[in-house]
Structure formats: C-alpha cells, structure tokens
Amino acid sequence: GIQVEQSPPDLILQEGANSTLRCNFSDSVNNLQWFHQNPWGQLINLFYIPSGTKQNGRLSATTVATERYSLLYISSSQTTDSGVYFCAVGNAGNMLTFGGGTRLMVKP
Amino acid sequence: DAGVIQSPRHEVTEMGQEVTLRCKPISGHDYLFWYRQTMMRGLELLIYFNNNVPIDDSGMPEDRFSAKMPNASFSTLKIQPSEPRDSAVYFCATREASSYEQYFGPGTRLTVT
Numbered sequence: 001g002i003q004v005e006q007s008p009p010d011l012i013l014q015e016g017a018n019s020t021l022r023c024n025f026s027d028s029v030n031n032l033q034w035f036h037q038n039p040w041g042q043l044i045n046l047f048y049i050p051s052g053t054k055q056n057g058r059l060s061a062t063t064v065a066t067e068r069y070s071l072l073y074i075s076s077s078q079t080t081d082s083g084v085y086f087c088a089v090g091n092a093g094n095m096l097t098f099g100g101g102t103r104l105m106v107k108p
Numbered sequence: 109d110a111g112v113i114q115s116p117r118h119e120v121t122e123m124g125q126e127v128t129l130r131c132k133p134i135s136g137h138d139y140l141f142w143y144r145q146t147m148m149r150g151l152e153l154l155i156y157f158n159n160n161v162p163i164d165d166s167g168m169p170e171d172r173f174s175a176k177m178p179n180a181s182f183s184t185l186k187i188q189p190s191e192p193r194d195s196a197v198y199f200c201a202t203r204e205a206s207s208y209e210q211y212f213g214p215g216t217r218l219t220v221t
Contacts, residue, residue: 030208031208031209033209033210035212041197041214041215041217042212042214042215043199043212043215045209045211045212048207048208048209050208086151088151090208094139094141094156094158094163094164095153095156095164096141096143096153096201096210098150098151098152100150101150
C-alpha cells in the first residue's frame with residue numbers, strides 16, 4: 001500500500017509565526033486531503049488537493065503530484081490553530097491512507 | 109446539511125459486552141467508510157460501503173467486528189464481545205459519487221474496561 005510520511009512530527013510556534021508542513025507519499029494518487037484534528041478530536045476538512053494550489057484565508061496548500069509531495073502553509077498562526085494536522089492520500093478512489101500527523105502547538 | 113452524524117459520542121462498557129456504533133451519512137452520499145483511530149496505529153480504514161453494499165472489509169480486525177448498512181441513511185458498526193484493546197475513537201466518513209473528498213463525523217470514543 002501507499003506510504004505517507006509527514007514532517008515535522010511536532011511543531012511549536014509563537015502566535016503570529018508562519019509554518020510549512022510537509023507530506024510525502026510513495027505512489028501516484030488521485031485523492032489527497034489535509035485535515036485538522038482539533039483538541040476535541042474532530043477531523044476538520046481543510047483541503048481536497050490531489051494537485052495544484054488552493055488557498056483558504058490564512059491557510060494554503062500545494063500538491064506536486066509528479067514529485068509525490070504536498071505542503072500545507074499556515075500564516076500568522078493563532079492559538080486556535082493548535083492540534084494535529086493529517087495528510088491522507090488515496091489512489092483507488094476509496095481507501096484513504098493517513099500519515100502520522102504533525103502536532104502543532106501555538107503559544108500566545 | 110447537518111454533516112455526518114454519529115452516536116453515541118462516548119461509550120464506556122465492560123469487557124464482553126456488545127457495543128453498537130451508529131452513523132447517519134450526509135444525504136446523497138453514496139459511499140460510507142468506518143475508520144478507527146488509536147495511539148499505536150493511527151487512523152485506519154475498517155470497512156466501506158457503496159450504495160449500501162459492503163465493498164472492502166479487509167481492515168476489520170477480526171470476527172468480533174461486523175458492520176451493516178440497511179439503507180442509505182444508516183450504518184452500524186458492532187463489536188461482540190468487546191475487549192479492552194478495542195478502546196479507540198471510531199469515525200464514520202462519507203463521500204458522494206462524483207468526488208473523492210471524504211467528510212468525517214465527530215467520532216465515537218469507545219472505552220472498554
């Protein structure tokens with residue numbers, strides 16, 4: 001199956017700082033999603049981005065499918081951005097394989 | 109739309125008891141997935157349905173686990189008998205046929221003592 005690696009595993013930021021999270025995957029994909037798992041455990045859809053670039057407010061994501069990686073950018077971080085960020089990929093259209101996540105803590 | 113609905117949100121039960129988790133998909137979504145999240149194994153797919161039919165149950169850990177989807181509005185995941193190692197958060201996710209994007213419910217946190 002597809003292997004998904006996320007980096008860094010842990011990240012501590014001061015409020016207002018910018019950050020880049022990376023997701024590497026081992027095979028071609030037709031599905032790539034970024035999720036934020038908040039402190040209450042809910043998985044919030046951030047981006048559906050099997051290729052290209054998208055932006056939503058302070059967040060943006062880029063997937064370079066030919067090189068098998070995706071990046072999630074967080075600008076002007078806020079304490080509410082804390083939680084775990086997951087990258088999940090799929091190439092059969094159905095099963096999502098999740099990376100190990102990046103645990104982010106934003107300090108006031 | 110209310111999104112994917114799961115119940116109960118929390119379940120505490122004793123070893124050996126039967127546990128039933130429930131999921132109501134987003135209206136019009138033809139695919140339904142059950143995932144389990146643990147500290148040791150992360151998020152893993154257990155089973156998924158298309159148009160109420162189970163397609164791939166290779167992720168179901170053992171015969172104690174079973175899942176059904178009697179209609180387009182309802183699915184259950186049952187564990188009988190439950191064991192402490194089944195303690196985890198169980199998520200239901202759904203998607204429509206025209207897009208691969210999956211939407212997750214709030215999860216059920218199961219604790220088996």
